[in-house]
Amino acid sequence: MTRIILFLLLIIIVAIQFFQPEKNENGGRKSPDEITGLYTIPANVQTILKQACYDCHSNNTRYPWYAGIQPVGWLMAAHIREGKKELNFDEYGAYSSKRQRNKMKRMKEQVTAGKMPLSSYTLIHADARLTTGQKELIANWIDSTLELHTGDH
Structure with a gap:
C-alpha cells in the first residue's frame, strides 16, 4: 500500500511540472508609466529598489532556478501578483x-x-x-520627492 501511495505521489509531482505559471517578464522593456519617468531617483536609491523591491513590485522579476519547480512556481506567481497589485513601479505613472x-x-x-x-x-x-x-536613504528620497x-498635485 505504501508503494502505491508513493508511486501515485510521484506521478502527481511529475504531472504538475507541466503546469507552469506565466512569468512576470516583459523583456526589460521600459514602461511609459515607470516611476523613473515621474521622479528623479538617485542611482543608489534606484539600486536598492531594484535589489529589494522590483522582483515583486514591477513587471520584471528575476527568477531563481527553483521557480520552475511546482508548486514553488505557483506560490511565487501568486506572491508576485499580490505584490504588483499593491504597488507596481512600472505602472506607477498610471496611478492617480x-x-x-x-x-x-x-x-x-x-x-x-x-x-x-x-x-x-x-x-x-x-x-x-x-x-x-x-x-534612511529610501525614506529621505520619499520625503524629498x-x-x-x-x-504639483
Missing part, C-alpha cells in the same frame, strides 16, 4: 496623484518599520536585506 502620494507614504512606512521587503523574500535573497542606512511634488 492621490494614490501616488499614498503609495509613497505607505512605502516609507513599510520600509522603515522593516515590514518590506518581506522576511520570506530576504531569507533567500540576502542582497535585498536593507541596512538602517539604506532604509513628496515635498517637491506636493504642489
